[in-house]
Amino acid sequence: MILPVEFYIYYLGTKLEGKKTHALFLLFEVYSKPNALALFLVLILFALAARDSIVVIGGPSWKVPTGRRDGVISVASESLAEIPAPFDNITTLIQNFANKSLDIKDLVLLSGSHTIGISLYTSFSNRPYNLTGVGDQDPTLDSEYAANLKSRKCRTQNDNTTIVEMDPGSRTTFDLSYYSLLLKRRGLFESDSALTRDSNTLALINQLLQGSLQNFLSEFAMPMEKMGRIEVKTGTSGEIRKNCAVANS
Secondary structure, rough: HHHHHHHHHHHHOOOOOOOOOHHHHHHHOOOOOOOOHHOOOOOHHHHHHHHHHHOOOOOOOOOOOOOOOOOOOOOOHHHHHOOOOOOHHHHHHHHHHOOOOOOHHHHHHHHHHHHEEEHHHHHHHHHOOOOOOOOOOOOOOHHHHHHHHHHOOOOOOOOOOOOOOOOOOOOOOOHHHHHHHHHHOOOHHHHHOOOOOOOOHHHHHHHHHOOOOHHHHHHHHHHHHHHOOOOOOOHHHHHOOOOOOOOOO
16 A cells, blocks of 8 residues: 555645545554654655665665645545546546656556555456446456456455455566556556557557566656656745644644
C-alpha cells in the first residue's frame, strides 16, 4: 500500500490530508498533538518510507523533496475525483495525468508500480463477473486468469474482503513481470488492460520489456521525482499546519 500512498500524496498536491484512510489515519492519530514533526512531516515520512521500502526489495531510489507547504482547503470528493481510478479507460488516464503535467510515458512507468502489492477485489470485481451489468465477463481479461480468480480468489461478485496480488507470483519483487502479464491480458484492473489497447502506450510497454531491468528501474525513478514537483506551494501560498489532518483555523 505504501507506494500508492506516495503517489496520492504528490498527485493530489496537498489535498489528501483532509481524508483519513487506512495507514494515513494511524499517522494522523500518532501526530495529532502539535510538535515539530506534526507541523509538516507526516505525509512526507510516507514518501520517504515508500522510497526506502522499494530500495529494500531491489527497486530504484529517487530524490524525495521535503518541506512542502500544505493547502488551506481539504475536500475529500475533490481529491478522489483527481485520483486515477482502476476503472478508467486510456483517454481518461492520459487526460488525468496531463492535468498534472505527466505524459504517457509517465503513465506507463508509474503503472509499473503494480509490480508489487495487493488490491481489494472491489477494485476489479466487474471484470470477471459483470462488466456491463448483464453478467458478462470482460473479454479483454484472459479467460484462464479470470477462471482462476473466480475459482480460487473471488468466488462471488459481492465479495468485499478478498485481496489479490496485482502481479501474481512476483508481488514482492520490483521487476518487469507486470508488463509481461499485461501482454498476456492478465492485468488486474481495467486501467492496466487499457494500456495495451493504445498504440502509444503499448509501444512503450514493449520498449520496456525489450530493455533491461536496470533500464526500467532508472526510468521509473524519473516520474517519481516529477511527482514531487506537482503543484508545489511557495511563498505565502498554503500554510504549515498545526494539525496535519485539517487546515489551520
